[in-house]
Amino acid sequence: FLVEDPSGWSREEIAKRSKKLNEELRRVFKGDAAKLDRYLKLSGEFVNGTVSAAVFHDTSLNLLGVKNLRVFSELISLLEDPVKRHVLETLFREAKGKRSSTLSKDYLMSIHARST
Numbered sequence: 773f774l775v776e777d778p779s780g781w782s783r784e785e786i787a788k789r790s791k792k793l794n795e796e797l798r799r800v801f802k803g804d805a806a807k808l809d810r811y812l813k814l815s816g817e818f819v820n821g822t823v824s825a826a827v828f829h830d831t832s833l834n835l836l837g838v839k840n841l842r843v844f845s846e847l848i849s850l851l852e853d854p855v856k857r858h859v860l861e862t863l864f865r866e867a868k869g870k871r872s873s874t875l876s877k878d879y880l881m882s883i884h885a886r887s888t
Contacts, residue, residue, distance in 0.1 A: 775861045776849040790850055796843045800836055811835055817846070817858070825856065829863040 796851060801808045812834075818828035838843050852859040878883060 775845050775857075775864065779854075786850065789846065793843065793846050793850060795841075796846070800840050800843060807835075819851070819853070825859045825863055829860055829867070833867070835886055 779841065781789075797808060797811065801811065813829060814823060814828065817823040832844055832847070833841075846862065848857055848860050858860065
């Protein structure tokens with residue numbers, strides 16, 4: 773699944789894709805508002821830096837399941853922070869066995885991507 777660079781997207785495109793992502797997450801969690809709220813809280817914690825990329829990645833794949841990798845790749849694409857997007861994309865590609873680039877271990881440690 774392709775993770776896209778949103779830098780060329782209009783605000784309207786981002787809003788449209790964000791709305792569609794929220795609909796997809798509701799579908800994935802089958803209308804279970806409590807699970808969806810927990811996942812959205814986890815997403816916010818990742819964005820705010822209180823949860824590492826590694827923890828967010830592993831928990832996301834666990835909660836969303838392999839049938840919903842497209843949803844997770846879209847979530848990654850919609851991240852505003854390019855560093856967080858790149859780290860999460862790297863973890864996502866490595867998990868699929870398709871290393872797109874190699875970040876140094878020191879760099880990943882410095883942004884807590886390997887902490888649990």
